[in-house]
Amino acid sequence: MSKRYLIIQTAFLGDAILTEPLIETIKHNDRDAFIGIVVIPSNVDVFSLNPKVDVIIPYDKHGEDNGFLGLKKLVSTIRGYRFDYLIAPHTSFRTSTIAFFSKIPTRIGFKEADLSFVYTHRIKKPAGVHEVEKNLELLEPLNFKEYINEIRLYWSAENKRFIEGIFEAYSINSSDKIIVINPSSVWPTKRWPKEYFKEVAEELTKKGYWVVLIGTQNDIAIADFVKNNNDRIIDLTGKTRIKDLFYLIAWAKLLISNDSAPVHIASAFNTPTIEIYGPTVPEFGFYPLSSKSKIIQIENLPCRPCGKHGSVSCKQKHFKCMRDIKPHVVIDTALQLL
Incomplete structure (x- = not known):
């Protein structure tokens, strides 16, 4: 009888993407494995076409599944699949609660997780390595x-048709060089100033790039400002699905990009x-894995890092970590990589 594995990762898009190597590793070592994953609804599409995933369990923790009744429904669903192993890269109180009530015999989580005592195996989260490597440590038992x-x-x-149809509409062919720019982030302090992104985009289009x-x-609103009626800038903000982005990137x-999920999509392909860091640092483990990549940041700024995820506003009121990274640095780096 095949062994049954459940991965729980209900954090942001980037976090979901970085759990994918867990799926690859499980299936590589256990060909008959049945693999399930719990994710928030907006991240279902990350895994919906993955041939190694047998079941995706959506958990709308901030919506209709919020609260005790939603958690009870999720636990009931999980129990129905009779999983043998639970693997929890997410370290939240909620995830640990789900793990405990799931009654899955082998539960693996990080020592640093809230309520870590609920796990049968507690793995120390390693420092100084990429998040992918940290997650893979959970498979050690x-x-x-x-x-x-x-x-x-x-x-x-x-x-594929959606993205190529847009390119055809702009008469873009395979010899044209496309540069994708992600000028935003969930956290305001992780956003490089939109004025700087606008200058970079304008300069790159002047040099013949799309x-x-x-x-x-x-x-x-940020994208409208960056585009500024430039005919060589295609604005797909709010118009793409996750898998559209996979093909585009x-x-x-x-x-x-800022320190955000598109970096991890690029790593897959x-x-x-070019990843621009402000309040966060590469040492947190979310840096690009692409063989040709550059990290741009202000070194030796005493207030960096100021938080794991960034924040709504700069606590020091100067925002030097982003404002001191000037557009010409990003432009020059881009031209080196192209």
Whole structure:
């Protein structure tokens, strides 16, 4: 009888993407494995085409599943699958509570997790390595022989047609160089100033490149400012699905982004990447894995890092970590990578 594994990762998009190597490693070592994953609804599409995932369990923790009744419903669903192993990269109180009530015999989580005593195996989260490597440490109790640290993401023919249809509308062909720019982030202090992104986009289009802007519905105002009626900037902000982004970023010649999820998409496809760091630092483990990548940050700023995720506003009121990174630095770096 095949062994049954459940992964719980109900954090942001980037966190979900970085759990994918867990799936690859489990399936590589246990070919008959049945693999399930619990994610928030907006991240279902990260895994919906992954042939190694057998069941995706959506958990709308901030919506209709919020509260005790929602948690009870989720636990009931999980119990119905009779999983043998639970693996929890997410360290929240809520995740540990789900793990405990799931009654899954083997529960693996980090020592640093809230309520870590609920896990049958507690793994110390290693420092100084990429988040992918940290997550893979959770598989140590399973005695697997080989680990897969590659991120593998999948798109459909529909996603391909959507992106290529946009390129055709702009008469863009395969010899044209597309630069994808992600000018926003969930956290305001992780956003490089929009004025700087605008200058970078304008300069790159002057040199003959096409720029594609991406983001969510919440980022439309920022994208409008960056585009500024430039005919060589294609604004797809709020217009793409997750798997559309997979194909777009895989196709691109370069991604320029804040410390945000598109960096991890680029890592899956080895797309050259420029990542701009402000309040956070690469040492947290979320840096790009693409072979051609550059990290741009202000070194030796005493107030950095000021938090794991950034914040709403700069506590020091000067925002030097971002404002002191000037556009010409990003432009010069981009031209080196292209």
